[in-house]
Amino acid sequence: MSGKSSVFDMIGPVMIGPSSSHTAGVVRIARAAIRVLGAKPDKAELTFYNSFARTYEGHGSDKAIIGGLMDFKTDDPKIKQAFEIAKEQGLEYKFKSVGNASVYHPNTIKLNISKGEQKVEVIGESLGGGLINIAFVDGFNADFTAQSHTLIIKAQDISGAIAFISSVIAQEKANIATMSVSRKGKNDEACHVIEMDSGIQAITIEYLRSIPWIKQIIYIPDIDL
Amino acid sequence: MSFLFNSFSGWKQYCLDHNISLYEAVIEYEIAQRGKEEQAIWDGLLAAYQVMRDAVETGLREEMTSRSGMINNGAKKVYKHPVAVLSPEFQKLISRALAAKEVNSCMGRVVAAPTAGASGILPGTLYTLQEIHRLSDRSILEGLLIGAGIALIIEEKASLAGAVGGCQAETGSAAAMAAGAMVHCLGGTVDQIFNAVAITIQCMLGLVCDPVAGLVEVPCVVRNASAAAIANSSAQIALADVSAVIPVDECVDAMGEIGASMESKYKETAMGGLAATLTGQDISKRVLIQDIEMLPDEDLPE
Ligand code: SF4
Numbered sequence: 058m059s060g061k062s063s064v065f066d067m068i069g070p071v072m073i074g075p076s077s078s079h080t081a082g083v084v085r086i087a088r089a090a091i092r093v094l095g096a097k098p099d100k101a102e103l104t105f106y107n108s109f110a111r112t113y114e115g116h117g118s119d120k121a122i123i124g125g126l127m128d129f130k131t132d133d134p135k136i137k138q139a140f141e142i143a144k145e146q147g148l149e150y151k152f153k154s155v156g157n158a159s160v161y162h163p164n165t166i167k168l169n170i171s172k173g174e175q176k177v178e179v180i181g182e183s184l185g186g187g188l189i190n191i192a193f194v195d196g197f198n199a200d201f202t203a204q205s206h207t208l209i210i211k212a213q214d215i216s217g218a219i220a221f222i223s224s225v226i227a228q229e230k231a232n233i234a235t236m237s238v239s240r241k242g243k244n245d246e247a248c249h250v251i252e253m254d255s256g257i258q259a260i261t262i263e264y265l266r267s268i269p270w271i272k273q274i275i276y277i278p279d280i281d282l
Numbered sequence: 283m284s285f286l287f288n289s290f291s292g293w294k295q296y297c298l299d300h301n302i303s304l305y306e307a308v309i310e311y312e313i314a315q316r317g318k319e320e321q322a323i324w325d326g327l328l329a330a331y332q333v334m335r336d337a338v339e340t341g342l343r344e345e346m347t348s349r350s351g352m353i354n355n356g357a358k359k360v361y362k363h364p365v366a367v368l369s370p371e372f373q374k375l376i377s378r379a380l381a382a383k384e385v386n387s388c389m390g391r392v393v394a395a396p397t398a399g400a401s402g403i404l405p406g407t408l409y410t411l412q413e414i415h416r417l418s419d420r421s422i423l424e425g426l427l428i429g430a431g432i433a434l435i436i437e438e439k440a441s442l443a444g445a446v447g448g449c450q451a452e453t454g455s456a457a458a459m460a461a462g463a464m465v466h467c468l469g470g471t472v473d474q475i476f477n478a479v480a481i482t483i484q485c486m487l488g489l490v491c492d493p494v495a496g497l498v499e500v501p502c503v504v505r506n507a508s509a510a511a512i513a514n515s516s517a518q519i520a521l522a523d524v525s526a527v528i529p530v531d532e533c534v535d536a537m538g539e540i541g542a543s544m545e546s547k548y549k550e551t552a553m554g555g556l557a558a559t560l561t562g563q564d565i566s567k568r569v570l571i572q573d574i575e576m577l578p579d580e581d582l583p584e
Contacts, residue, residue, distance in 0.1 A: 061287070064312045065326055067433035067442075067459075068395050068404075068426050071333050074386030075498040076398050111570040115350055115497045117389045137389040156574040185445070 070187060071132045078164055079109075079116035082183030084136065085280060087125025089191050089203040090168045090179040092277040098170035101126055101150040106165040109183075110154035119152055122166065126150075130281070131187065162192070194275075197248035198239035205234060206253045209275040210265065214240055214247040218270070222249055225265060229257045246272070286311055287434035290476050290530045297472065304472060305427040311434075327423040330393045334382065334405035337392045341381025348387045350569040352499045357381035371414055372511075379406025379510035383503045396433045396442045399449075399498050400456035402506030404429060407460040407513050408467075417467055425463030432459045432479055439531070440538030444491035445550040447541030453502075453509040454486030454537065460513035465520055480526035481516040483533040488540055490548035492555025495566040501556055 072081045091097055103122055105113040113119055117136075123143050124136035135142060143150065158165065162182040169178050180193040191199050194209060201207045208226075212218055219238060226233060232254040240247050256278050266274050286296050286307060297307050312323050341357045348354075361377035383402030386392040392401040408422050433442060436455045441447035461478040470478070486509065494500040520526075526533070547554030556562050 061315055062434060062437060063316055064308060064323065064427065064430040064434075065330070066396075067430040067437075068327065068330050069393055071330060071391065071393050072398060074389055074392055074398055074401070077394060080389070110574045111572075112496050114571055115495060115569050117349065120389065132391055134391050154571050154574040156576050158577060185443075 073132060073136045075116055077187040078183045078185045079118045080121045081131040081187035082189050083118045083121040084125035084131045085189045085203060086166055086181030086183060087122045088128065088280045089277060090170060091126055091128060092280060093179055093194055093275055094170050094172060094175060094177045096172040096175060097128060098126055098172050099148060100171045102169040103150060104153040104155055104167040106155050106158045106161050108163040109166060110156045123150060197241055199250050200237060201250050201252050203277060203280045206256045206279060207277040208251040210249040210271060211273040212247055213270040214245040215270050225261065229261055231255045231257050287431060288438055290435055293431060294472055304431060305424040308427040308431040324423060327426050331422060331426060333391060333393050335409060337382040337385045338378045338405050338409050340390055341385045346384040346388045348499055350497055350499060353384055353387045353503060357384050375406055375410040375510055376507045378409050379403055379507045380503060382406060383506040387499045387503060396455055397452045399444060399502050400452045403456035403460050403509045406510040407464060411464055411467060421467050425467045428466045429459030429463040432462045436534055439534045441541055448544045448548055449489040449491040449505060450486050450537055451541055453505045454483060454489055457486055457509035457513040458482040461516040464517040468521060470521055474520045476530045477526045478516045478520035480528060480530035480533045481519055482513055483537055484526060485512045487537060490544060490555050491550045492548060492557045493552055494557050494562045495569050496552035
């Protein structure tokens with residue numbers, strides 16, 4: 058973490074127990090994932106890796122992730138009843154444990170979530186203190202913290218793309234905190250992940266969406282709001 | 283301004299130079315760091331204190347059984363027990379610290395102060411102090427600010443995380459925050475407040491983090507009660523101007539040094555101490571998921 062702590066890191070955060078990495082962090086991973094999907098899912102397959110594989114149940118991370126998929130906030134007391142509420146809302150879910158995926162962070166969760174035809178695979182890491190990293194989105198390296206506002210742009214891998222996208226965001230006077238590009242497969246697709254200090258307007262997103270070489274845009278405003 | 287929370291001596295000097303009290307310096311710090319309005323800080327503190335009070339009351343009222351079964355309504359049993367070992371107040375103190383921490387273990391809402399594992403200590407001590415001495419909320423909130431200042435320095439010089447510094451860093455720091463807050467609420471001087479912190483740290487030094495089955499339940503819950511008791515004994519000693527001899531900054535250094543040389547099996551890994559006892563291992567086998575897929579080496583995800 059950068060900078061000095063706040064009084065409210067010492068007297069806070071207000072959270073649902075038992076631990077920030079097993080509850081708050083997990084809720085936030087799910088909240089980020091449903092924003093990537095663009096909807097609350099009706100089906101979810103959750104895989105807990107490594108250290109999480111054994112402990113997720115004892116720590117209630119299973120309830121935390123289901124609560125997060127229903128868009129509960131990290132301090133929502135309803136998390137404790139997440140399973141009952143999921144049943145009412147018709148969310149089907151399945152859990153899996155994988156013990157030794159050494160390439161992943163110790164506290165990693167893979168979420169395969171879908172709503173009707175829409176589906177997405179998100180891999181998130183709970184880093185402690187409620188902080189998270191979304192490592193992969195549909196197989197692309199994403200690496201964003203979801204602490205601020207995030208833009209994920211899938212586009213053809215053309216030259217000048219990065220400069221173009223940053224100039225459009227600059228028009229909004231939004232500060233780019235981090236920007237990364239990853240490429241996958243032979244179809245020349247690039248995935249741009251941009252974290253910004255402030256949000257951007259819907260009209261800017263619409264403009265980007267109208268650019269022919271841009272295939273998909275996912276905008277994730279502050280997940281804690 | 284940020285130099286302020288590098289040391290207790292720096293905090294005191296700043297207050298002397300500016301002729302302000304300890305808690306006012308914490309407010310200035312927060313405003314300087316986060317650009318907040320002062321009123322927003324008081325509102326946030328009051329909201330946090332309300333969550334603490336609710337946690338105490340919820341833990342004494344509602345069913346509190348953890349999924350592992352290790353936590354099973356202990357706070358209520360202590361609260362209702364016919365024999366008060368010292369006094370009814372002491373009985374309440376212990377049961378309240380247990381109650382708020384049980385709420386944490388049972389997926390209820392708490393304030394991590396400074397961490398979730400230590401979330402019963404400030405609620406138990408401050409709730410009880412307020413009741414006994416009929417203190418205003420304002421006084422308790424000032425105490426919380428002082429607690430925050432104490433934690434900021436410990437974080438800077440040592441650590442607040444069990445995984446880094448052992449349990450002394452979690453329940454020890456919370457007890458130090460509580461002791462300092464209590465002495466402030468009872469009208470203590472700056473030196474008395476810092477002495478209370480120093481004495482508390484001296485009492486909590488070396489405590490390892492060894493949670494059974496890796497769950498924040500045993501010994502965490504009872505340690506919240508003992509840390510609350512130690513905060514009270516330290517406040518009692520410090521108010522009488524009995525010196526800690528070793529200055530508070532050096533006590534925190536000692537905590538950092540001990541934390542750094544602690545083996546990793548005593549740092550939240552559930553590999554040592556109580557977690558490694560026969561019973562601890564049995565519990566771990568019972569409550570942790572055994573049905574885990576192991577990937578063949580070449581099959582690891584990309
Ligand atoms: S034993 Fe470890 S997990 Fe439990 S309260 Fe202490 S530091 Fe936290």
